[in-house]
Amino acid sequence: MSVTASHFLTTESKPAGCSWRVRLSSGLLACTNGVRRFPAFISRLLIPALSVLTEGISLGLMRRTDVDDLVANTYQTHTRHYDPRHYQPPYESRILPVLQSYAPGPRMLDAFCGQGREAEVFAGGGFDVTGVDRMPAMIESAQRFAAEQSFAANFVVADFEALNVSPGFDVVYSSSWMYSTQQGADRRSAFLHRCCQLCADGGLIVFSTVRRPARSLPGTTLRFAVARLTSWLTLGNTATEFGERLYSGLFWHHLSVTQVRRELQQAGLRIQHVESGEGAEPTFFFVVAQTPDRAV
Numbered sequence: 001m002s003v004t005a006s007h008f009l010t011t012e013s014k015p016a017g018c019s020w021r022v023r024l025s026s027g028l029l030a031c032t033n034g035v036r037r038f039p040a041f042i043s044r045l046l047i048p049a050l051s052v053l054t055e056g057i058s059l060g061l062m063r064r065t066d067v068d069d070l071v072a073n074t075y076q077t078h079t080r081h082y083d084p085r086h087y088q089p090p091y092e093s094r095i096l097p098v099l100q101s102y103a104p105g106p107r108m109l110d111a112f113c114g115q116g117r118e119a120e121v122f123a124g125g126g127f128d129v130t131g132v133d134r135m136p137a138m139i140e141s142a143q144r145f146a147a148e149q150s151f152a153a154n155f156v157v158a159d160f161e162a163l164n165v166s167p168g169f170d171v172v173y174s175s176s177w178m179y180s181t182q183q184g185a186d187r188r189s190a191f192l193h194r195c196c197q198l199c200a201d202g203g204l205i206v207f208s209t210v211r212r213p214a215r216s217l218p219g220t221t222l223r224f225a226v227a228r229l230t231s232w233l234t235l236g237n238t239a240t241e242f243g244e245r246l247y248s249g250l251f252w253h254h255l256s257v258t259q260v261r262r263e264l265q266q267a268g269l270r271i272q273h274v275e276s277g278e279g280a281e282p283t284f285f286f287v288v289a290q291t292p293d294r295a296v
Helices: 020-035 040-061 064-077 091-102 117-124 136-149 185-198 214-234 257-266
Strands: 107-111 128-133 154-157 169-174 199-211 244-247 250-255 270-275 283-288
Touching (some): 020 040, 020 064, 020 244, 040 244, 064 250, 091 270, 091 283, 107 117, 117 136, 128 136, 136 154, 169 185, 185 257, 214 244, 257 270, 257 283
Parallel strands (some): 107 128, 128 154, 169 199
Antiparallel strands (some): 199 283, 270 283
């Protein structure tokens, strides 16, 4: 199944209490969505160029903390969009048989669990699920959803980076595309390290990415050039990386499979299986955990 527009937000958030960089970037990104209301033949001509320009400027303008604020605001103001009662992409159901075949045991950490959509699938597949999310509203919704659907899972309000639970999970799973939402190679490296801390030796780390299609190279290159130029002119994010995107009020890094493999190799981790997605569908990586330490 291909991802349709209904899987993503079609309007940008309007952040309150954020920096001028966030407010300006939100306005620019909203311009692209405004063009979608034009007649189809006009929007098809304008949107590709406009999105490259507005995303490039926004990526260069906003510093990391600004991007964090933008993303947090999007999730806080669009919780209904991710309500599992109607938001049900098929990705977890698709990988469940693979997960069941490779998982060394049933104890699972569902990181960035949101409102319990993935937890329902995994609990139904025989896993003992602990879901964690830093947003109380998401956890409250997940608890209500679990009660309504009669599945068992433990939901905890906590930052993944500072989660204080007993390590040794058989599986550490992170919500769809989550690896691609970590801005910067250093954050992705820290993310992998944290997964290893929480996972048992020989356990399974499962994450997914947005792949960068080969045909997108010209637009990706131009967007990156605009971002770099903007960052120098505005003292913004001079560490912006090739392949970064901003749309649906969220940050994404469209990563090639080769790049992900390289980052896993640098982290000393071994890939057990790759489940490729088509188009914007997530590509899942099943990785064998090697625990560096148990400090949590």
